[in-house]
Amino acid sequence: MNTIKQLLKPELEIRFIAYLVFFLLLLLIFAPQSTFAADINVSVDRNPVSLDESFQIIFTATESPDDDPDFSPLEQDFTILSQSNSSRSSWINGKASKTIQWTLNVMAKQAGSLIIPPVKFGNDVSQSSTIMVTKGAPNKAVNTDEDLFMEVEATPENPYIQSQVFYTMRLYTKVDISQARLNEPELADAVIERLGEDSSYNTQVNGVNYSVTERKYAIFPQKSGKLTIKPLVLTAEVVTNNRPSFNGFFNSQMTKTKRVESKAITLDVKPAPVSFNGKHWLSAEQLVLKQEWSDDIQQMKVGEPLTRTLTLVANGTTVGQLPELNTTHTNDQLKAYPDQPVLKEQKKADGLLAFREEKIALIPSKSGSYTLSAIEIPWFNTKSQKMELARIPETTLTAVAVAGTQPAAIAPAVTSAAPSKIETGPVIKSEQQTNIWLWVSVFLAAGWLMTVIIFLTKRTATKPVIENNDSETSLKECIKNLKNACANNDAVATKNALLEWGRQKFNVSNLGAIAVFCDARLRDEILHLNQTLYGKQVGQWQGKKLFQAFTEHKAREKIAVTVDKSLEPLYRL
Template sequence: MVRKTFIPSLLSVLMAALLMLLATPALAAFTASVDRTVITQNETLDLTLRVDSQSFRSQPDTTPLKKDFDILGNRRSSQFQMINGKTESWTDWIITLAPKRAGATTIPALSYNGETSEPIHIDVRHGNTAAGSANSVSPVFMQTSLSRQELYIQQQTVLTLKIYYNTQLVGDSSLTPLEVNGAIVQQLGEVKKYEELVNGRRHGVFEVQYAINPQESGTLTIPSLSFTSSIAAGSDPYNNFFSMQRARPVRAQSADIKLDVKPVPNDYPANAPWLPASNLRLTQKWSSNPDDLKAGDSVTRTLTIEAEGLTAAQLPPVTLPTIAGLKTYPDQAQNEDLSGPEGITGKRTEAIALVPTHAGTMTLSAVQYTWFNTTTGNVEQATLPATTITVAPGNTLATHTQPAPAATTNALPDSVSTQTNAPLDLGAPITKRCSSLPWMIATAVFALLWLVTLGLYIRSRKVLRNDVVDSSPSPKTSESLSEKATFQQLQQACQKNDLLQIKQQFIVWAGCFNNLDNLYSLSAAANSFGHQELKDLLNSLEQSLYSGKSENAFDSARLQAIVSDLRKTHVRKKSDPKDTIISPINP
């Protein structure tokens, strides 16, 4: 009898509890709380939203938080307990927030299932990015420094960013990419990882450097960067594996930096390309001694320009005058950017084959490269002195007929004598005599090889002639150079109406814009767009360059307008850059 009474009673209790759980959401209270109300701009806080019921599918709308905060993390936990026959259940959403700005901020009221939470006032104070922040409660902070605060347009400055942390980072870490309006930005090398003592306390450090070249004068703003990661929320008494699941997001943010960018000095030559560098070297080397040249021989002259603080794309080609009696065959210029702690050093290498057509004395004019020394503030000239070479007469051949020996079945081949200094007599026939079949076969083989060599020589001369027509072919588009940078270089060439620079920069920009690495001619670059007006305009550019017409005959402003329209309407053939420049980094 007791057993029969107990079973229905237990079922009644369970049914009542189930009905209470199902009915509770309609009456459940919804509240909001934070772990602290005073933080710095570089710190985060945890907002806990609680509803007094079990919620498995729906969740509160957190969109209003995005006005003043970045949402770094969102996790949910559900609890159920019974004490002295009284049951309680609730669901928590723990949201990690990072303030977007300093000052008084309010977490707005949020709604869930008809219930509304109370707003919460937060005091966000300015964070300190200096090394003294080691005394702050923040486990992660950032420090920035510039190699120079005041600089000229296109002059390079190096931004060094250090991320300090004094606790274990778990999971992946990321840094927002640096993008500066009106400047070319390049990262220098990989992210460095080391340790540093700050105020007697050991910190792990991530260091990354950027080379920044402003393209506009005036005030330039380097925006703040954000570093996000996760730290262990507390010790776990069971296993380190579970600590990964108890991680708490953390973020550090750098401050904005203002730069004063000065224009080109008034005393800089107007007809010279603007080259602001801390140092520039112009060197040359020869493949052999030019004083040993003979008419018809060739020698290669290699010119190298190295500029500290400039990219290779900013270095213009060397201008060499035409010399009577000396043919020149320039090779494709080689560009290279060398990264170091002091920034980028651009290196341009030009190789020119020289072939004298006759004997005599020839003078190679001095080579001058105008640049601006950013250390001294002076206009300087990198110069190679004039070189005088004496070309000796080339080797010529003449043959004469030898007396015929007696005819015998075992006679040796005729001997042929050469006279090196006598001119070749094209009117006198050259007689040869073979007295054996092997010699005749050998002669035929040598004649065939001579014809093949002659054909290859004629073909190579045609290629060299084509190279002479375009004496300064544009290099391949560098993957490290952005389309924005090449477009700005093209705009500057158009503004100066420098036809040779316009041609070279258009080829470079077209290859970068269309993701083509095999553009070496202006016609190929124009055909890559399929724009008839652009083709006609570039044809007139070629005519102005090589027909001796005035530069005023070419409409560079129209080219600039067409290219600007193409950037807006033409679809680029490249993928979007990734937002994260730091791979997953673990200390």
């Protein structure tokens, strides 16, 4: 009998598992479709666009939608020229991800603010979006008989110092190009960053069809005054219609070399406005300052860390212009341990996005309340042309003692309770020694005074001028050597140039000491160079960021001097 039960038991278990699997399958089959709806985003390759230009509408999904898309709602306001789709799968940190894209090349049928309507993918629906379509540009003063020509523009042409300038290059072609070389924009005393990938579209110029390749840069001038962006030069191999006189396999097409040049653009860079009263000049289109805490700030535990995260995100500026955030002073009862800041830059089509994050671990040594002062960052809004203030208000922390720990306040009580007689002996002895050291101090002071008098009488009047000129020349030579070393990504030569610059500028002889005198971005780059040279992990070092930070540091020093001078009359009585 027991044997029969033992045989039936596995059979019942198998049947139970089968019923369970069948029930789960029914749930999956009859589950509401909205639970598994694919999220389909829509975007455009640029905005705004001209009425006579084509552009791309891109639909992106992270999972397969219910069915193929129906793009017919788009035909009301747009002409679909072509379409394509692609998919990409990846496996990162044990997680699979999938991206599916549908790309439509379209042209608008009318000008104005047009709505890209939702598109159905079976039961799934994409989001809607808007795009601004401007009227076609008037006839351009160009020779449409040319196979290709290039135009450039800078916006704005009269920016403030260290503010973002959009520099756009457009190459118009109506012939095939086998290969081409284009130089990068050049501007002395400026930081230049390329924004995103090139975009391609079709347009009409004076009634002639052209294919356009557009490239964007962000330029941040580092000094005020007239600055000229040199012309861009394109050298292209243009495919001709002529065929070789013999039918050769390797000579199926002929090319000719063509060279085109853009115009030069002059920027009229304005200095920081006199009304700006911040310590560090900072201009941006948008700026956000925030803080986060790892736990409840009203229930800090004595002896345990609480992490404060400060984040500054700015649109239209470089990460080197973002100031240091953690300026709060703590005491022995509240210790602060900051981490290395996290610095990031995102180069988007609509400008440069700078990100700075600082994490600070705070550890209280006794219970009670602690007040952190407010953090204020004045900045200049380049859109509204007004000064604004990003602010984190004063923050109060409350620390509570953990059960079983001894309050730190006992230590001072023991010291104050010590008998006063123990201090009597040493006090009398110090009074006897004071007279001896007093005479020694008087003697040394007299000797030092005589030395100064002799030095001043023997010094010539022209010597300081010569030394200053030599010093300025030598500093310029150091900066030139630093620029060349960074351009060649030579870490050792960069270190030597920095050491010579630091020796003359600050009278220090190591990278760590030089970093102390620099602003946050340059200090971080110098410490990164030091870690590359002497750290355990040896990697390829790139010098572009260090010299960019160095250039911004020099510009910020000049701006600070200018601002101080301009603000000086405000404090006079």
